[in-house]
Amino acid sequence: MSGAGPLTGSAPTPLPPSAPAAPAAPAVGPPASVTATFVRLKVAVLRNGLRQSRGRTAGWVVGVVLVLLYALGSGAGMIALRGNEYAPAAAATTATVLGLGWTVMPLFFFGGDDTLDATRLAMLPLRPRPLIRALLVSSLIGVGPLFTVLLAAGATVAVAHGAAAAMTAVVAVALVLVTCVAVSRAVAAANTRLLTSRRGRDLAVLSGLFVAVGAQLMNLGLSSLSSHHGLHRVTSVTAVLRWIPPAAAVDAVRSVSGGSYAVAAAQLVLTLGAAALALVWWHRSLHRLMVSPDSSSLQAAPETARAKGGARRSPVVRLLPGQLVAGRAGTVLERQFRYAARDPRQRSSWATGLAVGLLLPLVAVVQHGSVYQCLWTAGLLGMQMFNQFGMDNSAFWTIAATITSRRDAELELRGRALMLGSVALPYVTVVTVATAVLLGKEGALPEVLGMAFAFLGALISTGSYASVRFPYAVSADNAFGAAAAPGNGSLVAANALGGSAASAALCLPVLGLDVALHVADAHGALWTVLPVGAVYGAVLAAAALRFTAPRFLDRLPEILTAVTRA
Known part of the structure; x- marks a missing residue:
């Protein structure tokens, strides 16, 4: 029994191996805002595009300066009409031209702006609603929106008289900008499949003709307005344009200046409704683009015929x-x-x-x-x-x-x-x-x-x-x-x-x-x-x-x- 102790005859109990320390849980912060991310991406795309070469940077700067000078000159011309009897007609016409330009611009220049193609974002885990909000805010960054703001501001100042009209003018400019951008994006989303297809590119061949014919028709229209009777005809047309968004928002400033507050409210509500309809249309188009297949995901048809013979001289x-x-x-x-x-x-x-x-x-x-x-x-x-x-x-x-x-x-x-x-x-x-x-x-x-x-x-x-x-x-x-x-x-x-x-x-x-x-x-x-x-x-x-x-x-x-x- 010598040497025996309390643990005599029993195997020593092994110590359990030390378990590895559990990794510390990463700190979970608030999720990044989709809108803020898109804004940063838009700024980064603009900045990186300008860094490619000095020539591109200089060209972009010269182009921006020319566009801004034109916008400032046009806005100053609108302000110079302040108090003139034809100022309301000019303001409503300017807003109508802005809205028309933003509507048809994606059809002509879709391929020149990759941000108009929503299918490039189809693989991202984004819902249409936050995507619309992010795209709408990021679309407000650029020369085009600034050009629109300057022209809309000049149009509203031309017809604003009084403090109430000045406050309405701020709301009107914002509505004009949002409506124009929303309609432009909705048109682009609704026509994405067509404009990115071969058929759409073939149809785009006619875009130059539309621009040329439109420019010539505008030239003829300006020539017909050189007389006093031509200005009266514009005033008659403005009676209809003043109820068509976004011109309705600009004309609401004139209505407030004249004391017609109910008419101004109706015009602002009409413009807001048009912007809402454009956003709904945009939402549906985005949803369809995100969930429906396109021709690129379908199997191509087998070739049925093969060209025979060599090429002949024309x-x-x-x-x-x-x-x-x-x-x-x-x-x-x-x-x-x-x-x-x-x-x-x-x-x-x-x-x-x-x-x-x-x-x-x-x-x-x-x-x-x-x-x-x-x-x-x-x-x-x-x-x-x-x-x-x-x-x-x-x-x-x-x-x-x-x-x-x-x-x-x-x-x-x-x-x-x-x-x-x-x-x-x-x-x-x-x-x-x-x-x-x-x-x-x-x-x-x-x-x-x-x-x-x-x-x-x-x-x-x-x-x-x-x-x-x-x-x-x-x-x-x-x-x-x-x-x-x-x-x-x-x-x-x-x-x-x-x-x-x-x-x-x-x-x-x-x-x-x-x-x-x-x-x-x-x-x-x-x-x-x-x-x-x-x-x-x-x-x-x-x-x-x-x-x-x-x-x-x-x-x-x-x-x-x-x-x-x-």
């Missing part, structure tokens, strides 16, 4: 002289025709140029104007030469990889210029001849055609140089041909204005010949303007292609970088 290439279309130039010409037929952006750009180029001379015929208005046709088609590589986007590298010499660069530019000339020259000729015959001014036909051919050649020359020296990207998702990638708006305007001015300056010798013949009363020699203008335009275009070719070869990397920033 009739245009067969008609042109063989020396012009030999080798690479003919291949580029064929390629550009195929792009113009298949790319919705190029179809839009060409359709707009052709339609407006016919519309303006037609207006000249209706209004018994000048046959020289046909120069617009040459100008609009010649502008197609500007930014030749912007719509190629990242595919431009396949073109750049095959240009190894100055000769290759010149043939590439020549093929593109030939494509433009083969369409523009016969079109300008037909439109000019038809306009001169309808106006009964067949005698002016040679000089007008000569000036048109010279102007077209000058635009081809300046456009080829500008395409190489000042290229910019066109969004691949945007079917509206003239819409550049964000941040390039000022570069587009500079190309258009600078190129037009430079081309007009290059045409001064032909214009001088025309003027000299008129001053010398040598009307029998005016026919010489036609051959001189045609030869001069061709020489300008050929010289510019030869001058631009080495610069094109040297700037291939810079052009590729510029056109891929879409």
